[in-house]
Amino acid sequence: MIKVVGQDAQIELFLKTADKGMLAHSFIITGPDGVGKSVFARFMASYILCTSKNKPCGVCSNCIRVKNKNHPDVIEIAPKNSIGVDDIRGLSEKINTKPYEGDRKVVIIKGADFITIQGQNAFLKTLEEPPLDTTIIMLAENINLILDTIKSRCQIYKLNRIPIEKVKNYLISINVEEKKAELFSNLSDGIIGNALKMLDNRYQILRDETCSVFTKMVQFNPLDFMMIEDFFTANKDNIEAVFDIIISLIRDISVFKNTLKETHCLNIDKIDLIRNLSEVLSNEKLNRLLEIILNTKGNIDKNANFQMAITSLLLSMQEV
Numbered sequence: 192m193i194k195v196v197g198q199d200a201q202i203e204l205f206l207k208t209a210d211k212g213m214l215a216h217s218f219i220i221t222g223p224d225g226v227g228k229s230v231f232a233r234f235m236a237s238y239i240l241c242t243s244k245n246k247p248c249g250v251c252s253n254c255i256r257v258k259n260k261n262h263p264d265v266i267e268i269a270p271k272n273s274i275g276v277d278d279i280r281g282l283s284e285k286i287n288t289k290p291y292e293g294d295r296k297v298v299i300i301k302g303a304d305f306i307t308i309q310g311q312n313a314f315l316k317t318l319e320e321p322p323l324d325t326t327i328i329m330l331a332e333n334i335n336l337i338l339d340t341i342k343s344r345c346q347i348y349k350l351n352r353i354p355i356e357k358v359k360n361y362l363i364s365i366n367v368e369e370k371k372a373e374l375f376s377n378l379s380d381g382i383i384g385n386a387l388k389m390l391d392n393r394y395q396i397l398r399d400e401t402c403s404v405f406t407k408m409v410q411f412n413p414l415d416f417m418m419i420e421d422f423f424t425a426n427k428d429n430i431e432a433v434f435d436i437i438i439s440l441i442r443d444i445s446v447f448k449n450t451l452k453e454t455h456c457l458n459i460d461k462i463d464l465i466r467n468l469s470e471v472l473s474n475e476k477l478n479r480l481l482e483i484i485l486n487t488k489g490n491i492d493k494n495a496n497f498q499m500a501i502t503s504l505l506l507s508m509q510e511v
């Protein structure tokens with residue numbers, strides 16, 4: 192059975208609607224990145240294609256193949272950037288083909304909020320007269336980018352962040368050791384996908400490296416400048432993760448400095464580092480550091496020149 196962690200209320204709403212025979216032909220699932228939109232969509236697909244009486248049974252051939260992502264009548268479309276009118280034509284053709292096996296198919300469109308306005312208007316025709324054998328599920332982080340005319344033709348499921356405790360319990364249920372489960376759920380921001388990414392050994396190495404580079408950054412030794420710059424350049428593809436690690440460290444140092452309570456810290460395995468830095472960094476400096484990091488992160492998000500943004504970050508930090 193496909194497990195949608197922590198989204199019980201939305202699952203229940205879906206099942207109730209389905210049992211009453213009131214499912215729409217088109218859906219939007221919205222919520223932050225990593226919250227479980229794709230898993231929720233596959234749960235729905237499993238329900239729709241399941242051949243048992245108690246849907247989704249999790250054991251029939253359809254349920255198993257939906258779970259393993261190899262059912263020919265579940266089509267996933269994941270565009271990289273924006274989706275224009277031409278892409279929508281191709282998409283509509285796919286939607287209008289007959290199912291391969293059974294009498295229904297499910298089309299999952301990831302990143303539906305990347306469809307341009309013109310694209311959405313073109314897609315509207317397909318949504319107004321969808322083939323009866325097809326369910327369309329659109330996934331969107333930012334539902335505000337989707338036209339009202341599209342939204343009004345869809346049933347909408349909104350997935351929210353979940354309590355840290357639920358993330359932790361889930362990690363333990365998949366055999367993550369308790370200490371790590373506590374740490375990663377602390378850092379997950381209530382998003383299961385974040386916690387799962389942290390299980391990757393490469394993330395853990397990146398986090399350790401970022402912590403030691405951050406320690407060097409706040410010591411402001413000009414001799415370290417090149418080394419720190421090289422670290423950022425080498426991790427350009429993971430820069431968001433690097434900044435998030437630094438932001439959560441600054442947060443912990445601030446919290447510890449003002450409460451002296453380890454239990455209020457998220458990075459529970461870095462308490463020594465947090466304590467040491469809380470002694471040398473003033474509140475004012477911490478605020479300034481946070482501001483510089485957030486600024487740089489924002490500039491890079493807005494496609495500023497990466498190298499210049501990093502150099503300017505390091506120069507600003509030396510002036511703190």
Ligand SMILES: [Zn+2]
Pocket residue numbers: 240241242243246247248249250251252253254255
């Ligand atoms: Zn089934």
